[in-house]
Amino acid sequence: xTQLTSVTVRGMRWTSLASAAAAAVQIPCxxxxxxxLTPEDFGLMALAYLVPRFAHHFAQGGLSSAVVxxxxxxxxxxxxxxxxxxxxxxxxxxxVWFIAPYGTGLMRGPxxxxxxxxxxxxxxxxxxxxxxxxxxxxxxxxxxTVAFTDFFSFVIGYxxxxxxxxxxxxxxxxxxxxxxxxxxxxxLLSYLMVRHSLRPLFDVRAxxxxxxxxxxxxxNGFLEYLMADLPKLAIGRYVGVAAxxxxxxxxxxxxxxxxxxxxxxxxxxxxxxxxxxxxxxxxATFYADSTSVTTLVLFSLWAVIGASSEQxxxxxxxxxxxxxxxxxxxxxxxxxxxLVAQFSGTLLEAMGSVGRKVVIHLVQLVVLIAGTAVALxxxxxxxGLMTAMLVSQLIKQALFYVCLNxxxxxxxxxxxxxxxxxxxxxxxxxxxxxxLQGALAxxxxxxxxxxxxxxAAGVLxxxxxxxxxGLHGVRVARERGxxxxxxxxxxxxxxxxxxxx
Numbered sequence: 410x411t412q413l414t415s416v417t418v419r420g421m422r423w424t425s426l427a428s429a430a431a432a433a434v435q436i437p438c439x440x441x442x443x444x445x446l447t448p449e450d451f452g453l454m455a456l457a458y459l460v461p462r463f464a465h466h467f468a469q470g471g472l473s474s475a476v477v478x479x480x481x482x483x484x485x486x487x488x489x490x491x492x493x494x495x496x497x498x499x500x501x502x503x504x505v506w507f508i509a510p511y512g513t514g515l516m517r518g519p520x521x522x523x524x525x526x527x528x529x530x531x532x533x534x535x536x537x538x539x540x541x542x543x544x545x546x547x548x549x550x551x552x553x554t555v556a557f558t559d560f561f562s563f564v565i566g567y568x569x570x571x572x573x574x575x576x577x578x579x580x581x582x583x584x585x586x587x588x589x590x591x592x593x594x595x596x597l598l599s600y601l602m603v604r605h606s607l608r609p610l611f612d613v614r615a616x617x618x619x620x621x622x623x624x625x626x627x628x629n630g631f632l633e634y635l636m637a638d639l640p641k642l643a644i645g646r647y648v649g650v651a652a653x654x655x656x657x658x659x660x661x662x663x664x665x666x667x668x669x670x671x672x673x674x675x676x677x678x679x680x681x682x683x684x685x686x687x688x689x690x691x692x693a694t695f696y697a698d699s700t701s702v703t704t705l706v707l708f709s710l711w712a713v714i715g716a717s718s719e720q721x722x723x724x725x726x727x728x729x730x731x732x733x734x735x736x737x738x739x740x741x742x743x744x745x746x747x748l749v750a751q752f753s754g755t756l757l758e759a760m761g762s763v764g765r766k767v768v769i770h771l772v773q774l775v776v777l778i779a780g781t782a783v784a785l786x787x788x789x790x791x792x793g794l795m796t797a798m799l800v801s802q803l804i805k806q807a808l809f810y811v812c813l814n815x816x817x818x819x820x821x822x823x824x825x826x827x828x829x830x831x832x833x834x835x836x837x838x839x840x841x842x843x844x845l846q847g848a849l850a851x852x853x854x855x856x857x858x859x860x861x862x863x864x865a866a867g868v869l870x871x872x873x874x875x876x877x878x879g880l881h882g883v884r885v886a887r888e889r890g891x892x893x894x895x896x897x898x899x900x901x902x903x904x905x906x907x908x909x910x
Contacts, residue, residue, distance in 0.1 A: 430560050436725065438568040439661065443726040445575040446583070452654030453518065454584040457525035460512040461505055461533055476544025485610060486619070490541045492609030493616055498537025505530035521581075528585050532592040539596030545603045558598045566594035640794040643781055652791060656740075658726055659733035663714060664744035692756065693817035698885040699752050700820075701827030705882030707748055708835040711741045713866045716842035720859035739795045746802040753809040769808045777801040827881050834873065834880070841865055 443451075476482065476490055509526040516522065546555050571587025579586065644653045714721065715738035722734040754766050780797025787793060814821045842862045849858045877883040 434564050434568055438572065439658075440725045440727075441572055442575060442584075443658065443730060445572070446581065448651045448654035448658070448729065450581040450584070450654070451657050452651055453522060453525070453581050455653050455657040456516050456518055457522055457529060457585070458588075459516070460509065460526045461529040473540040473544035473547070476541060476548055482548065484606060485612075486615070487541055487545070487605050488608055488610035489612050489615040490544070490619060491538075491605065491607065492611050493619060494537045494540050495609050496611075498534040501537070502530045502534040505533065525581070525585055529588060532589050535589075535592045535596050539592075539599050541605055542596070542599035542603045545605060546599060551602070554602050558595060558602065562591055562595035562598055566591035640777075640781065640798055643785065643794055644791055655730065655732045656736060656791060658730055659722075659736035660740050660744075662718070662721060662725065662733065663711075663737045663741035664748075689817070692760070693820045696753075696756055696813055696817050697820035697823040697827070699756075700749070700824045701830075701882040702885050703749055703752055703882075704827050704831035705834065705880060707745045708831040709838055709866075709870070711745045712835040712838035713842065713863070714738075715741050716839050716846070717859055717862045720855045720862070723855050724859060736791065736795065739792075739799060743795070743798050743802050746799075746806050750802070750805050750809050753813055756813065765812055769805055769812065772808060773801045773805040776804050823881055830880050830882065838866060838869055841869065 476487075506527050509523045509530070512526055513520070513522040546558070567587040567590060570590035571583045574583030574586045577583075640656075644656050718737035718741075719734045722730055722737065726733065757763065757766050777797055780800055781794060784790075784793030784797050789796070810824070814824070842865060845861055845865055846858055849861060853861075873880060873883060874886075
Protein backbone atom coordinates (compact mmCIF):
# COMPACT_ATOMS: atom_id res chain seq x y z
CA UNK A 410 0.00 0.00 0.00
CA THR A 411 1.51 3.37 -1.03
CA GLN A 412 1.89 6.25 1.43
CA LEU A 413 -0.88 8.20 -0.33
CA THR A 414 -3.22 5.21 -0.18
CA SER A 415 -2.42 4.70 3.50
CA VAL A 416 -3.12 8.34 4.32
CA THR A 417 -6.33 8.24 2.29
CA VAL A 418 -7.57 5.11 4.06
CA ARG A 419 -6.83 6.65 7.46
CA GLY A 420 -8.64 9.77 6.35
CA MET A 421 -11.67 7.73 5.32
CA ARG A 422 -11.70 6.10 8.72
CA TRP A 423 -11.53 9.41 10.57
CA THR A 424 -14.15 11.15 8.46
CA SER A 425 -16.41 8.09 8.57
CA LEU A 426 -16.08 8.00 12.37
CA ALA A 427 -16.99 11.68 12.55
CA SER A 428 -19.99 11.11 10.26
CA ALA A 429 -21.16 8.17 12.35
CA ALA A 430 -20.83 10.25 15.51
CA ALA A 431 -22.74 13.11 13.87
CA ALA A 432 -25.45 10.66 12.82
CA ALA A 433 -25.74 9.41 16.39
CA VAL A 434 -26.41 13.00 17.45
CA GLN A 435 -28.44 14.23 14.49
CA ILE A 436 -31.02 11.46 14.59
CA PRO A 437 -32.25 12.27 18.14
CA CYS A 438 -31.85 15.99 17.36
CA UNK A 439 -34.08 15.67 14.30
CA UNK A 440 -36.57 13.60 16.29
CA UNK A 441 -36.70 16.23 19.04
CA UNK A 442 -37.11 19.13 16.61
CA UNK A 443 -39.85 17.25 14.73
CA UNK A 444 -41.82 17.16 17.96
CA UNK A 445 -41.09 20.74 18.99
CA LEU A 446 -41.97 22.26 15.61
CA THR A 447 -44.64 21.69 12.95
CA PRO A 448 -44.50 20.67 9.28
CA GLU A 449 -45.28 24.31 8.43
CA ASP A 450 -42.17 25.43 10.37
CA PHE A 451 -39.90 23.06 8.48
CA GLY A 452 -41.57 23.98 5.21
CA LEU A 453 -40.98 27.68 5.91
CA MET A 454 -37.32 27.03 6.74
CA ALA A 455 -36.90 24.95 3.59
CA LEU A 456 -38.28 27.80 1.50
CA ALA A 457 -36.24 30.45 3.34
CA TYR A 458 -33.04 28.56 2.64
CA LEU A 459 -33.71 28.42 -1.10
CA VAL A 460 -32.67 32.02 -1.75
CA PRO A 461 -29.35 31.95 0.21
CA ARG A 462 -28.54 28.59 -1.39
CA PHE A 463 -29.14 30.26 -4.75
CA ALA A 464 -26.12 32.50 -4.10
CA HIS A 465 -24.18 30.23 -1.74
CA HIS A 466 -22.02 28.63 -4.41
CA PHE A 467 -21.10 32.01 -5.88
CA ALA A 468 -20.38 33.36 -2.40
CA GLN A 469 -17.69 30.73 -1.91
CA GLY A 470 -16.61 30.82 -5.55
CA GLY A 471 -15.26 27.27 -5.42
CA LEU A 472 -12.42 28.72 -3.34
CA SER A 473 -12.00 25.74 -1.03
CA SER A 474 -11.75 23.37 -4.01
CA ALA A 475 -9.34 25.75 -5.75
CA VAL A 476 -7.05 25.70 -2.70
CA VAL A 477 -7.07 21.89 -2.69
CA UNK A 478 -6.66 21.32 -6.42
CA UNK A 479 -3.86 23.79 -7.23
CA UNK A 480 -0.58 21.95 -7.93
CA UNK A 481 1.36 24.51 -5.84
CA UNK A 482 0.18 27.00 -3.23
CA UNK A 483 2.05 29.90 -1.61
CA UNK A 484 1.20 32.20 1.29
CA UNK A 485 0.57 34.89 -1.29
CA UNK A 486 -2.02 32.67 -2.98
CA UNK A 487 -3.78 32.17 0.35
CA UNK A 488 -4.02 35.94 0.87
CA UNK A 489 -5.50 36.30 -2.62
CA UNK A 490 -8.04 33.55 -1.88
CA UNK A 491 -9.01 35.28 1.38
CA UNK A 492 -9.46 38.57 -0.50
CA UNK A 493 -11.74 36.79 -2.97
CA UNK A 494 -13.70 35.21 -0.13
CA UNK A 495 -14.18 38.56 1.57
CA UNK A 496 -15.25 40.31 -1.63
CA UNK A 497 -17.51 37.69 -3.16
CA UNK A 498 -19.01 36.67 0.19
CA UNK A 499 -19.89 40.25 1.13
CA UNK A 500 -21.37 41.03 -2.29
CA UNK A 501 -23.43 37.82 -2.37
CA UNK A 502 -24.79 38.38 1.15
CA UNK A 503 -25.75 41.97 0.28
CA UNK A 504 -27.47 40.79 -2.90
CA VAL A 505 -29.52 38.22 -1.01
CA TRP A 506 -30.47 40.86 1.59
CA PHE A 507 -31.92 43.12 -1.10
CA ILE A 508 -33.73 40.43 -3.12
CA ALA A 509 -35.24 38.76 -0.03
CA PRO A 510 -38.68 40.43 -0.44
CA TYR A 511 -38.84 39.38 -4.09
CA GLY A 512 -37.96 35.81 -3.08
CA THR A 513 -40.81 35.83 -0.60
CA GLY A 514 -43.18 37.02 -3.31
CA LEU A 515 -41.97 34.36 -5.75
CA MET A 516 -42.64 31.60 -3.22
CA ARG A 517 -45.91 33.18 -2.04
CA GLY A 518 -44.67 32.98 1.54
CA PRO A 519 -45.64 34.98 4.64
CA UNK A 520 -43.88 38.28 5.49
CA UNK A 521 -41.77 36.49 8.13
CA UNK A 522 -39.98 34.68 5.32
CA UNK A 523 -38.16 37.88 4.30
CA UNK A 524 -36.54 38.26 7.73
CA UNK A 525 -35.47 34.62 7.74
CA UNK A 526 -33.86 34.93 4.30
CA UNK A 527 -31.94 38.02 5.40
CA UNK A 528 -30.71 36.32 8.57
CA UNK A 529 -29.52 33.29 6.61
CA UNK A 530 -27.69 35.60 4.18
CA UNK A 531 -25.23 36.29 6.99
CA UNK A 532 -24.23 32.62 7.04
CA UNK A 533 -23.07 32.97 3.41
CA UNK A 534 -20.48 35.58 4.35
CA UNK A 535 -19.35 33.53 7.36
CA UNK A 536 -18.97 30.36 5.25
CA UNK A 537 -17.10 32.23 2.51
CA UNK A 538 -14.58 33.59 5.01
CA UNK A 539 -13.98 30.04 6.23
CA UNK A 540 -13.36 28.62 2.73
CA UNK A 541 -9.57 29.25 2.71
CA UNK A 542 -9.06 27.53 6.08
CA UNK A 543 -11.26 24.59 5.07
CA UNK A 544 -9.31 24.18 1.84
CA UNK A 545 -5.96 24.33 3.64
CA UNK A 546 -7.02 21.63 6.11
CA UNK A 547 -8.11 19.34 3.29
CA UNK A 548 -5.04 20.08 1.18
CA UNK A 549 -2.72 19.13 4.03
CA UNK A 550 -4.78 15.95 4.59
CA UNK A 551 -5.39 16.74 8.26
CA UNK A 552 -8.40 14.49 8.27
CA UNK A 553 -8.58 13.96 12.02
CA THR A 554 -8.72 17.73 12.53
CA VAL A 555 -11.40 18.06 9.86
CA ALA A 556 -13.42 15.30 11.53
CA PHE A 557 -13.32 16.89 14.99
CA THR A 558 -14.07 20.34 13.60
CA ASP A 559 -17.12 19.12 11.68
CA PHE A 560 -18.46 17.11 14.60
CA PHE A 561 -18.16 19.70 17.36
CA SER A 562 -19.41 22.57 15.21
CA PHE A 563 -22.52 20.56 14.35
CA VAL A 564 -23.23 19.33 17.87
CA ILE A 565 -22.67 22.63 19.66
CA GLY A 566 -23.45 25.10 16.90
CA TYR A 567 -26.58 23.47 15.50
CA UNK A 568 -28.05 20.84 17.81
CA UNK A 569 -27.59 22.64 21.13
CA UNK A 570 -28.54 26.06 19.76
CA UNK A 571 -31.60 24.91 17.78
CA UNK A 572 -33.07 22.67 20.50
CA UNK A 573 -32.48 25.29 23.21
CA UNK A 574 -34.10 27.97 21.06
CA UNK A 575 -37.09 25.74 20.28
CA UNK A 576 -37.60 24.96 23.99
CA UNK A 577 -37.54 28.70 24.70
CA UNK A 578 -40.33 29.21 22.17
CA UNK A 579 -38.39 30.60 19.20
CA UNK A 580 -40.42 28.46 16.81
CA UNK A 581 -39.15 28.36 13.24
CA UNK A 582 -36.38 30.84 14.13
CA UNK A 583 -34.71 28.13 16.20
CA UNK A 584 -33.75 26.51 12.88
CA UNK A 585 -32.26 29.80 11.68
CA UNK A 586 -30.26 30.29 14.88
CA UNK A 587 -28.96 26.72 14.69
CA UNK A 588 -27.81 27.19 11.09
CA UNK A 589 -25.99 30.43 11.94
CA UNK A 590 -24.36 28.89 15.01
CA UNK A 591 -23.19 25.85 13.05
CA UNK A 592 -21.63 27.94 10.26
CA UNK A 593 -19.95 30.39 12.63
CA UNK A 594 -18.42 27.73 14.86
CA UNK A 595 -17.17 25.68 11.91
CA UNK A 596 -15.48 28.75 10.40
CA LEU A 597 -13.84 29.73 13.69
CA LEU A 598 -12.57 26.24 14.47
CA SER A 599 -11.20 25.75 10.96
CA TYR A 600 -9.33 29.05 11.12
CA LEU A 601 -7.88 28.30 14.56
CA MET A 602 -6.45 25.06 13.17
CA VAL A 603 -4.48 26.77 10.37
CA ARG A 604 -4.24 30.49 11.35
CA HIS A 605 -3.57 31.75 7.83
CA SER A 606 -2.93 35.44 7.19
CA LEU A 607 -6.00 37.66 7.47
CA ARG A 608 -4.43 40.39 5.34
CA PRO A 609 -6.32 40.30 2.02
CA LEU A 610 -4.28 40.75 -1.14
CA PHE A 611 -6.27 42.27 -4.00
CA ASP A 612 -4.18 41.08 -6.93
CA VAL A 613 -6.57 41.11 -9.89
CA ARG A 614 -4.44 38.89 -12.12
CA ALA A 615 -3.97 36.28 -9.39
CA UNK A 616 -7.69 36.42 -8.59
CA UNK A 617 -8.54 35.74 -12.21
CA UNK A 618 -6.23 32.75 -12.26
CA UNK A 619 -7.86 31.25 -9.16
CA UNK A 620 -11.36 31.95 -10.45
CA UNK A 621 -10.74 30.12 -13.72
CA UNK A 622 -11.05 26.91 -11.76
CA UNK A 623 -13.11 28.08 -8.79
CA UNK A 624 -15.65 29.78 -11.03
CA UNK A 625 -16.36 26.53 -12.88
CA UNK A 626 -16.78 24.75 -9.53
CA UNK A 627 -19.25 27.48 -8.52
CA UNK A 628 -21.24 27.03 -11.72
CA ASN A 629 -21.43 23.29 -11.07
CA GLY A 630 -22.55 23.92 -7.50
CA PHE A 631 -25.19 26.35 -8.70
CA LEU A 632 -26.55 23.86 -11.21
CA GLU A 633 -26.64 21.19 -8.49
CA TYR A 634 -28.58 23.64 -6.33
CA LEU A 635 -31.15 24.19 -9.08
CA MET A 636 -31.62 20.48 -9.59
CA ALA A 637 -31.92 19.77 -5.87
CA ASP A 638 -34.21 22.66 -4.95
CA LEU A 639 -36.36 23.25 -8.03
CA PRO A 640 -38.86 20.55 -6.94
CA LYS A 641 -38.94 22.02 -3.42
CA LEU A 642 -39.70 25.46 -4.84
CA ALA A 643 -42.45 24.03 -7.05
CA ILE A 644 -43.99 22.16 -4.11
CA GLY A 645 -43.91 25.21 -1.85
CA ARG A 646 -45.40 27.47 -4.53
CA TYR A 647 -48.02 25.19 -6.07
CA VAL A 648 -48.81 22.59 -3.38
CA GLY A 649 -48.28 24.42 -0.09
CA VAL A 650 -45.88 25.12 2.77
CA ALA A 651 -46.99 22.06 4.77
CA ALA A 652 -46.34 19.81 1.77
CA UNK A 653 -42.88 21.37 1.44
CA UNK A 654 -42.25 20.52 5.10
CA UNK A 655 -43.29 16.90 4.61
CA UNK A 656 -41.06 16.70 1.54
CA UNK A 657 -38.14 18.27 3.42
CA UNK A 658 -38.26 15.80 6.32
CA UNK A 659 -38.77 12.86 3.96
CA UNK A 660 -35.71 13.96 1.98
CA UNK A 661 -33.67 14.21 5.19
CA UNK A 662 -34.72 10.77 6.36
CA UNK A 663 -34.16 9.23 2.94
CA UNK A 664 -30.73 10.70 2.35
CA UNK A 665 -29.24 11.28 5.80
CA UNK A 666 -27.08 8.16 6.23
CA UNK A 667 -26.23 8.21 2.53
CA UNK A 668 -25.02 11.81 2.72
CA UNK A 669 -22.89 11.01 5.77
CA UNK A 670 -20.98 8.48 3.68
CA UNK A 671 -20.65 10.83 0.73
CA UNK A 672 -19.51 13.77 2.85
CA UNK A 673 -16.95 11.64 4.65
CA UNK A 674 -15.52 10.42 1.34
CA UNK A 675 -15.59 13.76 -0.47
CA UNK A 676 -13.45 15.41 2.21
CA UNK A 677 -10.76 12.80 1.55
CA UNK A 678 -10.99 12.05 -2.16
CA UNK A 679 -10.54 15.47 -3.77
CA UNK A 680 -7.17 16.20 -2.10
CA UNK A 681 -5.98 12.62 -2.64
CA UNK A 682 -7.00 12.49 -6.31
CA UNK A 683 -5.61 15.95 -6.99
CA UNK A 684 -2.16 14.63 -6.11
CA UNK A 685 -2.35 11.97 -8.83
CA UNK A 686 -4.39 13.98 -11.34
CA UNK A 687 -2.01 13.13 -14.21
CA UNK A 688 -1.67 9.38 -13.47
CA UNK A 689 -4.35 7.90 -15.70
CA UNK A 690 -3.80 4.28 -14.63
CA UNK A 691 -4.27 5.00 -10.94
CA UNK A 692 -7.31 7.18 -11.64
CA ALA A 693 -8.90 4.37 -13.68
CA THR A 694 -8.37 1.97 -10.80
CA PHE A 695 -9.93 4.45 -8.40
CA TYR A 696 -12.95 4.91 -10.65
CA ALA A 697 -13.62 1.18 -10.91
CA ASP A 698 -12.98 0.46 -7.23
CA SER A 699 -14.86 3.44 -5.79
CA THR A 700 -17.90 2.82 -7.99
CA SER A 701 -18.05 -0.84 -6.94
CA VAL A 702 -17.83 0.00 -3.22
CA THR A 703 -20.14 3.03 -3.18
CA THR A 704 -22.89 1.49 -5.28
CA LEU A 705 -22.89 -1.66 -3.14
CA VAL A 706 -23.10 0.31 0.11
CA LEU A 707 -25.46 3.07 -0.98
CA PHE A 708 -27.99 0.90 -2.83
CA SER A 709 -28.08 -1.50 0.11
CA LEU A 710 -28.74 1.35 2.57
CA TRP A 711 -31.45 2.68 0.29
CA ALA A 712 -33.18 -0.70 0.33
CA VAL A 713 -33.14 -0.76 4.14
CA ILE A 714 -34.47 2.81 4.44
CA GLY A 715 -37.08 2.45 1.71
CA ALA A 716 -38.44 -0.86 2.99
CA SER A 717 -38.61 0.53 6.56
CA SER A 718 -39.89 4.03 5.79
CA GLU A 719 -43.24 3.59 7.52
CA GLN A 720 -41.68 2.51 10.82
CA UNK A 721 -38.80 5.02 10.61
CA UNK A 722 -41.12 7.99 10.14
CA UNK A 723 -43.45 6.90 12.94
CA UNK A 724 -40.61 6.29 15.39
CA UNK A 725 -38.31 9.22 14.58
CA UNK A 726 -40.66 11.97 13.51
CA UNK A 727 -44.03 11.11 15.03
CA UNK A 728 -47.61 10.78 13.82
CA UNK A 729 -47.92 14.28 12.32
CA UNK A 730 -45.29 13.32 9.71
CA UNK A 731 -47.06 10.20 8.41
CA UNK A 732 -47.38 11.77 4.97
CA UNK A 733 -43.59 11.72 4.60
CA UNK A 734 -43.36 7.91 4.70
CA UNK A 735 -44.62 7.33 1.16
CA UNK A 736 -42.11 9.85 -0.20
CA UNK A 737 -39.04 8.24 1.34
CA UNK A 738 -38.40 5.31 -1.08
CA UNK A 739 -38.28 7.34 -4.30
CA UNK A 740 -36.38 10.22 -2.63
CA UNK A 741 -33.91 7.68 -1.31
CA UNK A 742 -33.28 6.34 -4.81
CA UNK A 743 -32.81 9.88 -6.12
CA UNK A 744 -30.28 10.51 -3.34
CA UNK A 745 -28.36 7.32 -4.10
CA UNK A 746 -28.03 8.19 -7.78
CA UNK A 747 -27.01 11.73 -6.93
CA LEU A 748 -24.35 10.65 -4.43
CA VAL A 749 -22.86 8.02 -6.74
CA ALA A 750 -22.64 10.67 -9.45
CA GLN A 751 -20.85 12.99 -7.04
CA PHE A 752 -17.96 10.53 -6.79
CA SER A 753 -17.66 10.61 -10.57
CA GLY A 754 -17.83 14.39 -10.47
CA THR A 755 -15.10 14.55 -7.83
CA LEU A 756 -12.84 12.52 -10.12
CA LEU A 757 -13.40 14.94 -13.01
CA GLU A 758 -12.87 17.91 -10.70
CA ALA A 759 -9.55 16.53 -9.44
CA MET A 760 -8.44 16.13 -13.05
CA GLY A 761 -9.37 19.75 -13.74
CA SER A 762 -12.10 18.66 -16.20
CA VAL A 763 -14.80 20.79 -14.57
CA GLY A 764 -16.23 21.79 -17.95
CA ARG A 765 -17.43 18.21 -18.56
CA LYS A 766 -19.38 18.37 -15.29
CA VAL A 767 -20.97 21.64 -16.36
CA VAL A 768 -22.23 20.11 -19.61
CA ILE A 769 -23.65 17.04 -17.85
CA HIS A 770 -25.38 19.18 -15.23
CA LEU A 771 -26.84 21.46 -17.89
CA VAL A 772 -28.38 18.48 -19.69
CA GLN A 773 -29.80 17.20 -16.41
CA LEU A 774 -31.24 20.63 -15.61
CA VAL A 775 -33.00 20.84 -18.98
CA VAL A 776 -34.55 17.41 -18.41
CA LEU A 777 -35.61 18.36 -14.87
CA ILE A 778 -37.22 21.64 -15.95
CA ALA A 779 -39.10 19.89 -18.75
CA GLY A 780 -40.22 17.11 -16.42
CA THR A 781 -41.34 19.58 -13.76
CA ALA A 782 -43.37 21.52 -16.31
CA VAL A 783 -45.05 18.33 -17.50
CA ALA A 784 -45.77 17.21 -13.92
CA LEU A 785 -47.38 20.55 -13.04
CA UNK A 786 -49.36 20.64 -16.30
CA UNK A 787 -50.72 17.14 -15.69
CA UNK A 788 -51.44 17.84 -12.02
CA UNK A 789 -49.08 15.12 -10.85
CA UNK A 790 -48.44 16.81 -7.50
CA UNK A 791 -45.53 15.81 -5.31
CA UNK A 792 -45.24 12.34 -6.84
CA GLY A 793 -45.07 13.73 -10.37
CA LEU A 794 -42.30 16.13 -9.37
CA MET A 795 -40.32 13.33 -7.73
CA THR A 796 -40.66 11.23 -10.88
CA ALA A 797 -39.13 14.11 -12.86
CA MET A 798 -36.27 14.22 -10.35
CA LEU A 799 -35.66 10.49 -10.73
CA VAL A 800 -35.60 10.61 -14.53
CA SER A 801 -33.13 13.51 -14.53
CA GLN A 802 -30.85 11.68 -12.08
CA LEU A 803 -30.88 8.54 -14.22
CA ILE A 804 -29.87 10.58 -17.26
CA LYS A 805 -27.04 12.28 -15.33
CA GLN A 806 -25.81 8.90 -14.13
CA ALA A 807 -25.78 7.56 -17.69
CA LEU A 808 -23.86 10.61 -18.95
CA PHE A 809 -21.19 10.28 -16.25
CA TYR A 810 -20.91 6.58 -17.06
CA VAL A 811 -20.35 7.25 -20.77
CA CYS A 812 -17.92 10.11 -20.11
CA LEU A 813 -15.70 8.24 -17.66
CA ASN A 814 -15.74 5.00 -19.64
CA UNK A 815 -14.32 6.94 -22.59
CA UNK A 816 -11.58 8.35 -20.37
CA UNK A 817 -10.87 4.98 -18.71
CA UNK A 818 -11.82 2.10 -21.07
CA UNK A 819 -10.21 -0.48 -18.78
CA UNK A 820 -12.73 0.34 -16.04
CA UNK A 821 -15.83 -0.32 -18.17
CA UNK A 822 -16.33 -3.97 -17.19
CA UNK A 823 -15.74 -3.73 -13.41
CA UNK A 824 -17.95 -0.63 -13.20
CA UNK A 825 -20.82 -2.37 -15.00
CA UNK A 826 -20.34 -5.40 -12.76
CA UNK A 827 -20.43 -3.18 -9.68
CA UNK A 828 -23.74 -1.63 -10.70
CA UNK A 829 -25.32 -5.00 -11.48
CA UNK A 830 -24.24 -6.55 -8.16
CA UNK A 831 -25.44 -3.51 -6.19
CA UNK A 832 -28.89 -3.62 -7.80
CA UNK A 833 -29.20 -7.37 -7.21
CA UNK A 834 -28.19 -7.09 -3.53
CA UNK A 835 -30.54 -4.18 -2.86
CA UNK A 836 -33.38 -6.14 -4.43
CA UNK A 837 -32.64 -9.10 -2.16
CA UNK A 838 -32.62 -6.85 0.91
CA UNK A 839 -35.87 -5.16 -0.08
CA UNK A 840 -37.69 -8.45 -0.67
CA UNK A 841 -36.41 -9.87 2.63
CA UNK A 842 -37.53 -6.87 4.67
CA UNK A 843 -40.94 -6.61 3.06
CA UNK A 844 -41.52 -10.33 3.60
CA LEU A 845 -40.57 -9.85 7.25
CA GLN A 846 -43.02 -6.97 7.58
CA GLY A 847 -45.78 -9.06 6.04
CA ALA A 848 -45.15 -11.81 8.57
CA LEU A 849 -45.11 -9.47 11.60
CA ALA A 850 -47.73 -6.87 10.62
CA UNK A 851 -50.74 -6.86 12.90
CA UNK A 852 -49.09 -8.92 15.62
CA UNK A 853 -46.19 -6.63 16.63
CA UNK A 854 -45.82 -2.90 17.27
CA UNK A 855 -43.95 -0.78 14.75
CA UNK A 856 -40.83 -0.51 16.90
CA UNK A 857 -40.51 -4.29 17.06
CA UNK A 858 -41.01 -4.61 13.29
CA UNK A 859 -38.32 -1.97 12.70
CA UNK A 860 -35.91 -3.72 15.06
CA UNK A 861 -36.51 -7.02 13.29
CA UNK A 862 -35.90 -5.43 9.89
CA UNK A 863 -32.67 -3.78 11.02
CA UNK A 864 -31.48 -7.04 12.57
CA ALA A 865 -32.22 -8.93 9.35
CA ALA A 866 -30.42 -6.27 7.31
CA GLY A 867 -27.46 -6.49 9.68
CA VAL A 868 -27.26 -10.26 9.23
CA LEU A 869 -27.35 -9.92 5.44
CA UNK A 870 -24.62 -7.27 5.57
CA UNK A 871 -22.41 -9.42 7.78
CA UNK A 872 -22.84 -12.39 5.45
CA UNK A 873 -21.85 -10.23 2.47
CA UNK A 874 -18.75 -8.97 4.26
CA UNK A 875 -17.57 -12.35 5.49
CA UNK A 876 -18.56 -14.58 2.59
CA UNK A 877 -19.12 -12.20 -0.33
CA UNK A 878 -15.83 -12.80 -2.15
CA GLY A 879 -17.76 -12.79 -5.42
CA LEU A 880 -18.86 -9.18 -4.89
CA HIS A 881 -16.40 -6.78 -6.46
CA GLY A 882 -17.14 -4.04 -3.91
CA VAL A 883 -16.42 -6.36 -0.99
CA ARG A 884 -13.14 -7.50 -2.54
CA VAL A 885 -12.04 -3.91 -3.03
CA ALA A 886 -12.98 -2.95 0.53
CA ARG A 887 -10.88 -5.82 1.86
CA GLU A 888 -7.89 -5.00 -0.31
CA ARG A 889 -7.96 -1.31 0.65
CA GLY A 890 -8.25 -2.07 4.34
CA UNK A 891 -11.67 -0.43 4.65
CA UNK A 892 -13.07 -3.34 6.67
CA UNK A 893 -11.98 -4.52 10.13
CA UNK A 894 -9.89 -7.69 9.92
CA UNK A 895 -12.17 -9.45 12.40
CA UNK A 896 -15.03 -9.30 9.90
CA UNK A 897 -13.08 -10.84 7.03
CA UNK A 898 -10.70 -13.36 8.55
CA UNK A 899 -13.16 -16.21 8.07
CA UNK A 900 -12.75 -15.84 4.33
CA UNK A 901 -9.17 -14.54 4.25
CA UNK A 902 -7.61 -17.74 2.97
CA UNK A 903 -10.07 -18.01 0.11
CA UNK A 904 -9.49 -14.41 -0.93
CA UNK A 905 -5.75 -14.74 -1.34
CA UNK A 906 -6.20 -16.30 -4.74
CA UNK A 907 -8.41 -13.41 -5.77
CA UNK A 908 -5.75 -10.83 -4.93
CA UNK A 909 -2.94 -12.76 -6.50
CA UNK A 910 -4.94 -13.00 -9.71
